[in-house]
Amino acid sequence: MNHEIADVKKQEHVLACLSSAPSNTKIIRTAAMMAEAFNCRFTALFVETPAHSHSAPQDKQRLETNRKLAEKLGANIETVYGEDIPYQIAEFARISGITHIVLGQSSVTKRHIFGKPSLTQLLLSYVPELDIHIIPDKATDTTYHPKKAKNNNNEKFLKNAVKSVLILLGATLLSLIFNEIGFTRPNIIMVYILGVLLTSIVTSHRVYSLISSIASVFIFNFLFTEPRFSLSAYETGYPVTFIIMFLTAYVTGTFAIRYKEQAKQSAKIAHRTKILFDTDQLLSKAENKEAILQTAGQQIEKLLGRGIVMFDNRERKLSDPMLFPENEKLSYDRAKELAVAQWVLEHNHIAGATTERFSDAKYLYFAIRLNERVYGVIGIDAKNGALDASENSILLSILGEAALALENEKNAREKEAAAILAESEQLRANLLRTISHDLRTPLTTISGNAGNLMRNSESFDEETKQQIYKDIFEDSMWLANLVENLLYSTRIEEGRMTLNTSPELVQEILDEALLHIKPNIQNHNISVKTQEELMLINADAKLIIQVITNLVENAVKYTPENTEIIISIEKEQNMACFKVADHGNGIPDDEKERIFEKFYSGKHKIADNRRSLGLGLYLCKAIVEAHGGTISVNDNKPMGSVFCFTIPLKEVPVHEQISDYGC
Ligand code: ADP
Secondary structure, eight states, X not given: OHHHHHHHHHHOEEEEEOOSOTXXXXXXXXXXXXXXXXXXXXXXXXXXXXXXXXBOHHHHHHHHHHHHHHHHTTOEEEEEEOSOHHHHHHHHHHHXXXXXXXXEHHHHHTOSTTOSTTHHHHHHHHOTTSEEEEEOOTTOOTTOOOOBOOOOOHHHHHHHHHHHHHHHHHHHHHHHHHHHHTOOHHHHHHHHHHHHHHHHHHSSXXXXXXXXXXXXXXHHHHHHSSSTTSSOOSSTTHHHHHHHHHHHHHHHHHHHHHHHHXXXXXHHHHHHHHHHHHHHHHHHHOOSHHHHHHHHHHHHHXXXXXXXXXXXXXXXXXXXXXXXXXXXXXXSOHHHHHHHHHHHHHHTSOEEXXXXXXXXXXXXXXXXXXXXXXXXEEEEEOTTOOOOHHHHHHHHHHHHHHHHHHHHHHHHHHHHHHHHHHHHHHHHHHHHHHHHHHHHHHHHHHHHHHHHHHHHGGGSOHHHHHHHHHHHHHHHHHHHHHHHHHHHHHHHHTTOOOOOOEEEEHHHHHHHHHHHHGGGOOSSEEEEEOOSSXXXXXXXXXXXXXXXXXXXXXXXXXXXXXXXXXXXXXEETTEEEEEEEOOSSOOOGGGTTGGGSTTOOOSSOOSXXXXXXXXXXXXXXXXXXXXXXXXXXXXXSSSSEEEEEEEEBOOOOHHHHHHHHOO
């Protein structure tokens, strides 16, 4: 049962209707209280009518204050466009799942912004299922009526007046011609109606078409009705004709004006919708943080036609400002503006010009945020005044979209980093597991053998002792080589593999490698084939020796005792080619590539208890490639494998070879 109540509560959604009326604050507060009591969503809606653009500045300002109040009280601000206010509210309520609509009493009876007195009835007829709350307010300012902006622009007035007079003169001239030709009165009336229609189209206010309609009636009466050139008329029907003429002219003109305003409004909406749509598209294509901020900045600049400054959030510090348009100059007190932007970044709150905080700033700053996370700050040049409600709501949508895109980009980056981390963690875990396992066996053998020698050395005959010494030696050599390989691979992984290269003779490197390897090989026959021609390479000798050691150790490890291992060096074009050939079982084709992978130690384990870590060839490949060479494995004939690695030869003039290397 309680769950049911909770469910019902969750679905409640309170809507406050925004207006520029002083009493609107009470409506907003009541709606906010209701939303709090229901613990539900709260939206404040403003229906922008075509007439809104002509509102007086103080009304616009009050609307702005009301909008801010609603926002402060937790409302989601929305703007819809249309002339039929109750219809727009009802449509919005239906689409957004509103359950309670809060209106002011003044809105119902006398508010212009909510139009007709029948707003509640209309609303009820559109959405009878909703609760409509009418808020009585004794303190309502009954003298309040929304005012139109005063057109104190004399030049504009003069222009409109001249246009109206010229049209009227034109209509009169045409009518005089018609009269001369002998056209009937109704034709002349039509000419005047056409004149009023034209006036309403070319002028910016309906007062001109009103005056024009009245003037048309008087001129028609004066010039074209008997007695002519007087304002009286003989025919009894004329007063009716005049009234109908006036009404037709005026109504036609009014419709033309309304149509013009609607067309303007539609164009504005289409422009804004297009910007929103484009923003969506562009943001989805933006690949990184910078591109997202650039897109948002450009689109907002297009939307508002004002200078924009954007900052990225770099660990709670502002990035360098990005300016839109690009050639925009920050001509104000930079340090002061940056301080406001920094405040917005830290407090996740709007501030700057036209707000209560830092109102002396030149820009208005918004946080680009998603919930509590601030991704950046945008500043909007406020020299042309505050943003209107619809600009504000579209701006917030674009900022919301940008923040979402930034969040997605951040998530993608974090996921990638987590995947890399997981991979390296996994590798590290693998490495530790494998190493611990691999170290244990030889260490147990070494410590066991050494312990035996310590405790029972007298009881062992010489041959057994030699065998034990040999085992200890072999195991420790293996361990030493493993540690060497491990150290090199960690250096590769951490990107610290720096080559200490110097010009080296290939033959000398091989000799040194054999010096290390040979003492440890007792049960295989090693043969070496070198070339007469001396080859010089630029290499880190220690690393190349490690490669040869690994290859030969493998050949020993993976081939039967007493088989032959042939080590050779050849010159192949401009490369020195090292080859280690054995006569073991060879490597199946499907493993030839994989054996160079890290920790890959082949499908077919060897019978010998030799340990296999899968690092040797991985390291060989890394070292050879770091020297600009390649490594590969082929089948040996009749059996076994041939490992071959190449290192670029160093070009040396003949005289240098002789003098430097004494050959
Ligand atoms: P490890 O020898 O520690 O396993 P390596 O990277 O040196 O690691 O070798 C990878 C695998 O390649 C070996 O486990 C083995 O299966 C195969 N392999 C290497 N050298 C030879 C060889 N000469 N003959 C047959 N198999 C070999």
